[in-house]
Amino acid sequence: MPEKGSHGAEGHLTTDQGIRISDNQNSLKSEPRGPALLEDFVLREKIFHFDHERIPERIVHARGSGAHGYFELTDDLTDLTKADLFRGKGKKTPVFVRFSTVAGGAGSVDTPRDVRGFAVKFYTQEGNWDLVGNNIPVFFIQDAIKFPDLIHSVKMEADRAYPQAGSAHDTFWDFASLMPESTHMLMWAMSDRALPRSFRMMEGFGIHTFKLVNEEGKATFVKFHWRPRLGIQSTLWDEALKLQAADNDYHRRDLFEAIESRNFPEWDLGLQLFDEELARSLPYDVLDATKLIPEEVVPLRTVGGLVLDRNPDNFFAETEQVAFCPANIVPGVDFTADPLLQGRLFSYLDTQKSRLGTANFYQLPINAPKCPMMNFQRDGMMQMQVPKGRANYEPNSLDDHGEAGGPRECPVTGFKSTAALEDRAGNGKLRARAELFADHYSQARLFWLSQTVSEQAHIASSFVFELSKVELEKIPPRMVANLRNVDESLAKRVADGLGIPLPAKSEAGAKLVELKPSAALSIHKNMKDTLKGRKIGILVNDGSDAAALARILADIGKAGAQAFLVAPKKGGARLSDGKTAPIHGQLLGSPSQLFDAIVLLLSTEGAGTLGKDGAAIQWVIDAFGHLKAIGYDAGAAALLDKANIARDEGVMVIGPTFVAAAAKRYWDREPHIRMLA
Numbered sequence: 001m002p003e004k005g006s007h008g009a010e011g012h013l014t015t016d017q018g019i020r021i022s023d024n025q026n027s028l029k030s031e032p033r034g035p036a037l038l039e040d041f042v043l044r045e046k047i048f049h050f051d052h053e054r055i056p057e058r059i060v061h062a063r064g065s066g067a068h069g070y071f072e073l074t075d076d077l078t079d080l081t082k083a084d085l086f087r088g089k090g091k092k093t094p095v096f097v098r099f100s101t102v103a104g105g106a107g108s109v110d111t112p113r114d115v116r117g118f119a120v121k122f123y124t125q126e127g128n129w130d131l132v133g134n135n136i137p138v139f140f141i142q143d144a145i146k147f148p149d150l151i152h153s154v155k156m157e158a159d160r161a162y163p164q165a166g167s168a169h170d171t172f173w174d175f176a177s178l179m180p181e182s183t184h185m186l187m188w189a190m191s192d193r194a195l196p197r198s199f200r201m202m203e204g205f206g207i208h209t210f211k212l213v214n215e216e217g218k219a220t221f222v223k224f225h226w227r228p229r230l231g232i233q234s235t236l237w238d239e240a241l242k243l244q245a246a247d248n249d250y251h252r253r254d255l256f257e258a259i260e261s262r263n264f265p266e267w268d269l270g271l272q273l274f275d276e277e278l279a280r281s282l283p284y285d286v287l288d289a290t291k292l293i294p295e296e297v298v299p300l301r302t303v304g305g306l307v308l309d310r311n312p313d314n315f316f317a318e319t320e321q322v323a324f325c326p327a328n329i330v331p332g333v334d335f336t337a338d339p340l341l342q343g344r345l346f347s348y349l350d351t352q353k354s355r356l357g358t359a360n361f362y363q364l365p366i367n368a369p370k371c372p373m374m375n376f377q378r379d380g381m382m383q384m385q386v387p388k389g390r391a392n393y394e395p396n397s398l399d400d401h402g403e404a405g406g407p408r409e410c411p412v413t414g415f416k417s418t419a420a421l422e423d424r425a426g427n428g429k430l431r432a433r434a435e436l437f438a439d440h441y442s443q444a445r446l447f448w449l450s451q452t453v454s455e456q457a458h459i460a461s462s463f464v465f466e467l468s469k470v471e472l473e474k475i476p477p478r479m480v481a482n483l484r485n486v487d488e489s490l491a492k493r494v495a496d497g498l499g500i501p502l503p504a505k506s507e508a509g510a511k512l513v514e515l516k517p518s519a520a521l522s523i524h525k526n527m528k529d530t531l532k533g534r535k536i537g538i539l540v541n542d543g544s545d546a547a548a549l550a551r552i553l554a555d556i557g558k559a560g561a562q563a564f565l566v567a568p569k570k571g572g573a574r575l576s577d578g579k580t581a582p583i584h585g586q587l588l589g590s591p592s593q594l595f596d597a598i599v600l601l602l603s604t605e606g607a608g609t610l611g612k613d614g615a616a617i618q619w620v621i622d623a624f625g626h627l628k629a630i631g632y633d634a635g636a637a638a639l640l641d642k643a644n645i646a647r648d649e650g651v652m653v654i655g656p657t658f659v660a661a662a663a664k665r666y667w668d669r670e671p672h673i674r675m676l677a
């Protein structure tokens with residue numbers, strides 16, 4: 001079949017039936033002012049197809065962006081797994097990756113406070129393996145049976161259909177405060193992890209414990225971690241809010257543009273590998289998705305890298321129709337009895353049928369394996385394959401030697417489930433949770449204690465903000481009562497911030513264990529002092545110093561960052577040398593939240609003019625408020641004064657040290673400019 005869009009027929013526009021179209025502007029009429037004729041198959045077909053363009057959006061993770069790329073193995077894992085993609089140093093496996101928000105609809109914004117999906121489809125030589133994870137290493141609930149309740153509570157409320165893409169409302173906090181097992185994940189969701197600067201600068205996690213299985217059938221527990229090579233970077237709450245107004249598509253655009261400009265996003269794949277004995281020694285259960293294993297207990301082993309190097313050709317055909325299923329697994333990897341994972345193994349296949357309309361969705365190019373696939377599944381809506389031969393059942397003896405008999409089982413190389421490594425108490429069938437699942441607070445406390453002072457302030461303030469949006473008065477005290485089990489000072493700060501009395505502590509439900517803080521859980525402790533992959537906004541006006549601009553552009557380029565020139569007029573700015581600098585964005589449409597640091601290069605006169613422009617003053621105030629570095633030249637000082645900007649460590653006269661300074665956020669500035677809980 002010729003590819004749609006290429007229309008093989010020498011560029012002629014045709015109907016879906018291949019009939020050439022003579023006029024795509026006018027419908028067929030009996031006379032110029034007469035009614036359209038039913039006979040017009042060109043009009044009918046076009047409108048008919050248009051009317052059916054939409055498919056149901058994903059029930060969660062509806063808004064997302066994807067890209068193609070590859071996974072390259074840097075460490076041979078033959079001793080641990082027989083999976084093809086993990087054998088042979090240097091082996092490359094093609095992938096498609098989709099990032100997403102969870103709660104919002106397909107048309108919602110990119111920067112709400114939310115968890116981000118991080119779903120990877122590996123097209124291996126032995127079939128597709130989908131690692132469908134998030135940017136947070138734990139989950140809200142322990143058992144899949146609670147998933148519909150969780151999602152109903154966080155999505156827009158059933159009667160009023162708002163809020164869109166946000167958890168700051170009654171039903172979410174009602175559910176969360178009644179489900180103490182969600183406390184650990186709430187700590188993450190209220191931290192800046194839920195406000196990523198870019199998909200390229202966030203971690204990804206497989207979350208559940210899986211198993212790697214080698215040729216001998218020996219299984220090793222494994223947890224999967226994606227580490228961004230650009231480091232982790234998040235935004236501030238105020239910045240994220242303003243980004244929603246400045247650019248709905250902030251993350252989608254960032255991903256697309258980075259790949260277009262060949263700044264390919266990259267991650268390391270790190271594995272936490274451990275055996276049953278270690279699992280047993282932990283004071284929490286490795287089958288509980290609300291728990292993580294600190295890297296200090298099981299360090300990461302870096303085994304490969306993920307590179308995204310190609311944007312989709314068509315958003316719908318690829319990013320919208322890609323169907324991830326955690327049940328897609330290859331020999332050499334296996335599931336565990338994690339009750340959250342087990343439920344997922346059913347849900348995804350099921351949802352794809354309702355989203356994509358047919359059990360044959362696996363034949364869509366984005367979902368089809370890139371290795372041979374043969375079986376006796378037949379027919380169904382939109383069957384694209386034309387299976388040959390008489391046999392459509394197995395076993396058969398139609399032709400033992402030729403092709404007519406069809407494919408056969410592979411007892412040696414086929415996928416085999418491993419024996420459960422997990423304890424079996426021999427209790428028969430029961431609806432219950434394992435004992436250690438009852439500790440809902442120890443790891444929430446571990447997370448809290450691992451944060452910097454400023455990160456703790458963000459978490460406390462997020463709880464205050466979200467709970468302040470809750471109307472039912474009984475909910476916030478219930479949540480604060482749970483937080484007292486995490487940390488008394490956190491609970492007190494949230495209660496003070498809300499202006500409510502400190503409620504009695506809720507029942508902990510299990511003996512709490514004191515765990516050693518883990519530096520790996522903090523963003524601030526893991527940020528990289530690099531400008532690579534970031535964007536610097538430079539404000540210029542008529543009269544700006546041409547030589548200074550050339551110098552800073554060179555420095556920014558050398559640091560691997562992108563410079564973005566902003567001026568009051570899109571037509572450009574006439575610099576001191578009389579030349580007109582081309583401008584990337586007009587001031588009003590390029591607010592400073594779009595940049596990681598800003599530079600002001602202004603003549604005294606230019607600064608004077610901008611001092612009368614609210615947009616310019618706001619530009620500076622926001623960058624300062626978002627704790628970014630500000631570089632300026634002598635002429636621009638007047639604009640800083642007009643905006644009342646204090647000259648702290650992060651505000652500096654532009655010079656050779658600026659580029660290094662611009663890679664940082666100035667957390668110490670925050671207490672001076674913002675009341676945090």
Ligand code: HDD
Nearest residue numbers: 058060061098117118119133134144147207343347348351
């Ligand atoms: Fe899920 C989509 C991640 C638990 C049911 N999930 C979906 C996507 C991601 C995750 C990244 C979007 C995939 C894409 O880009 O197309 N989900 C997770 C993680 C979980 C998790 C990390 C816990 C560790 N999910 C989970 C449970 C259930 C589901 C417990 C149901 C029992 N998830 C779905 C779904 C979705 C989905 C309804 C909606 C669209 C889709 O599957 O393809 O089946």
